[in-house]
Amino acid sequence: MMKRLTSLALGAALLVAGCSGGTDEQNTQASKFKTLYDAYRASRQDDVAAPPQLTPALINSLTVPALEVTIENRNATAFLIPFSERRDAGPGLLRTWRSADDVQITLRDGVIAATRGIAYDIGSVDADTAVQAIQRRAPISGDHTLYIKNGENGIDEIPLDCEMRTVGNEDLVIVGRSFPVVHLQENCTGWKGVVAFDYWVDRRDATVWQTRQWSGPDLGYIRTRLLKK
Numbered sequence: 001m002m003k004r005l006t007s008l009a010l011g012a013a014l015l016v017a018g019c020s021g022g023t024d025e026q027n028t029q030a031s032k033f034k035t036l037y038d039a040y041r042a043s044r045q046d047d048v049a050a051p052p053q054l055t056p057a058l059i060n061s062l063t064v065p066a067l068e069v070t071i072e073n074r075n076a077t078a079f080l081i082p083f084s085e086r087r088d089a090g091p092g093l094l095r096t097w098r099s100a101d102d103v104q105i106t107l108r109d110g111v112i113a114a115t116r117g118i119a120y121d122i123g124s125v126d127a128d129t130a131v132q133a134i135q136r137r138a139p140i141s142g143d144h145t146l147y148i149k150n151g152e153n154g155i156d157e158i159p160l161d162c163e164m165r166t167v168g169n170e171d172l173v174i175v176g177r178s179f180p181v182v183h184l185q186e187n188c189t190g191w192k193g194v195v196a197f198d199y200w201v202d203r204r205d206a207t208v209w210q211t212r213q214w215s216g217p218d219l220g221y222i223r224t225r226l227l228k229k
Helices: 008-018 024-045 056-061 128-136
Strands: 066-071 076-086 094-098 104-108 111-116 122-126 142-149 155-174 177-189 194-202 208-214 221-228
Touching (some): 111 208, 128 142, 128 155, 128 177, 128 194, 155 221, 177 208
Antiparallel strands (some): 066 076, 104 111, 142 155, 155 177, 194 208, 208 221
């Protein structure tokens, strides 16, 4: 099941072409995603070849938002595009990023809120204080609770007691572009020691450009980078 995530770049390309009937512009975007995916796949099959590099020119040419997602313990990297946005009773905006084969990752103002189509999915997350800290660009401590599908048609609740701190102001570079960010970090106890959630938040408008978030005992740490918003 985890191998599906490594193919999300191709899935994203097909989704770009298919969402609105495949216009010339959409097909151009699909081609760019597919070229990147083909190079990535070739590098994994050939130990001599260097991994493909994202370039500023490629990112600038995209006409849709793009998110890079990496599951560290699977060495799996994907490139996704938005599928939907909505608001609920909680703070922040929920944005779902999706592949053509319906693998999904939902972020609430940058905080991972759910995954779909991956083994041991995150069913939901309660992390209102983390979202509020991101919105205010300041540390706010509180609970961070994960509800993880356990593979037996059940849900395991993992409550974490977290302390948020400001690591500091940084200049974050993503594919040749620099962003003034504040680095916020949650250090959480409640699961066999300490786990962490890191957020790099734009100091100007609270855009979450990069994260590293613990996502349960099976998924481990998931990294996200917003390539284009």
